[in-house]
Amino acid sequence: MKKVLIAIAFIVALTIQGVAQSSPVTLLNVSYDPTRELYQDYNAAFAKYWKAKTGQQVNVQQSHGGSSKQARAVIDGLEADVVTLALAYDIDAIAQNAKLLPANWQSRLPNNSSPYTSTIIFLVRKGNPKGIKDWDDLVRPGVAVITPNPKTSGGARWNYLAAWGYALKRSGGDESKAKDFIAKLYKNVPVLDSGARGATTTFVERGMGDVLIAWENEVLLGAKDLGQDKFEIVVPSLSILCEPTVSVVDKVVDKKGTRAIAEEYLKHLYSPEGQEIAAKRYYRPRSEAAAKKYASQFPKVKLFTLAEIIGDWQKTQKIHFADGGVFDQVYQPNQ
């Protein structure tokens, strides 16, 4: 009897120890709206990769929402190990307001901490009744354009900057002409939704507008959900290279002791496996191998970067989206 008890105690002790050794670790990835499907796939792949490498189990939890809103939640104390947001400015906001990560965070990973990219394209109604082919068609009188509010939505800022860049390039760098173009474009916007998903709903479900300006990944992924027979994708001649950025949140990972795994989680996005998953979910991969393999699913479009047309996000925010900036100057909702 005593022996049996000792044996049981021994087994229990062993199991407890075994559990303690490979105690599963939990990461929280705070991301923006359209990445749900991407990170669902990637988290499963990363868990397998990490288990094979270290024997440790990892459970990555997700939180999704509008990019700026998510940044705000992290500033207010949402304990994200990593943030994967729509634009660098939102992560800058976390660095500035809450000092949770250093100001130079963007230089810590390759490609300005942007492991995958996307661009901005159009969605029009079946048959393209208004004959929309390029940016110039969006400023024609009588064309209703759906795009969310650049003050609140990350995607909307990319939409705005794509239009700005197009006008700037076409006029040979004349900013006043670009300003006119933007003014005319936003005169054609009947309603500014607060987020990208809201704008998609306005266009698709409520049937408003002739053209929706949206993320390429969202349009390609959503095409099958939204009904292919009702809409058509239109690719402009020129658009912007959108660079969603990722970062470890230093103060959180140091407190939780998850720095090593959080850093590996982001690095693995640049690996062949990570790049392939991104491409499968319609994000343009950075690696040439994956780009070549999935070239057929991405429409050919000439891309310019934000750095080429304005500079970094701090400058962009100040000139265009801050109170009294270019957007405020040109957008008059009551006219």
Add this chain to the structure above:
Amino acid sequence: MATIFPLRSFGLASDRAAQATTEGAWVRWSLIAVAVVFLGVFLFMPLAVVFASALAKGVSVYFAALREPDALAAIRLTLIAAGIAVPMNLIFGVAAAWAIGKFEFFGKSFLVTLIDLPFAVSPVVSGLIYVLIFGLQGLMGPWLASHDVKIIFAVPGIVLATVFVTFPFVARELIPLVQAQGNEEEEAALTLGASGWQTFFRVTLPNIKWGLLYGVILCNARAMGEFGAVSVVSGHIRSRTNTMPLHIEILYNEYQFAPAFAVASLLALLALVTLLAKSIVEWKSRQQTKQQELFATRQTATPTSISSAGANAA
């Protein structure tokens, strides 16, 4: 004697019903038809749509949506939040109603106003209040962070927000009831030598039990269904801080309509159960007040028996 509110309104309604019968038949029928159509369009149809959409892709999709780990976690969290919020409001609600209904004290009307505050404030604001207090940039944020206490974007925040928005339900339900019942029975119990707790458990509580249950049912329904305040403090971490209403919104935004409505149908079922329980409780409480009426008339009819009983006790 205590004012019997339900009975009186019932009487008024039957008076009105008597007047209404003097109207022409077509007036009556068209009024009934309008009411039925209105109820059908605004209540039954949406309810039916919830269940129809939930089952649109078949029973297997329906149950798969409910068995999915994220959905189970959301259901569990909703039950936890309601399981903490409802007992807390039960205790605070009874205490508040007891204090306000039975005693006079300085600042009483201020307390009543305070209890009503969650009804008056938008749920979004209620949520933001907690972010401003417990958030990392908030009043207590740095202290909480340095002591590794998580309030918002974690379960405590969700429970706090739920308690806040459901706070008035029990108290508001009980205060008029306790006030209407007056102090006579308690005073009698005390003169007969009962202690404070005895008076509460043997006299006050039995008198308010149906009203209390009614308040608890409403409180529970709101606790499980609350969206706005909880959404602000949740952080939307799947499988950790998503309640059922938040989970429904996420599924809907992912174009997963059938699973979204499957979870929604659970909440709708809860509503139906709540309504059923509410009707039973109302019926029971009406019976109780009827009995009290009966008892009261008998009491006044035979005053001698009471005084002799009092003499015996003394």
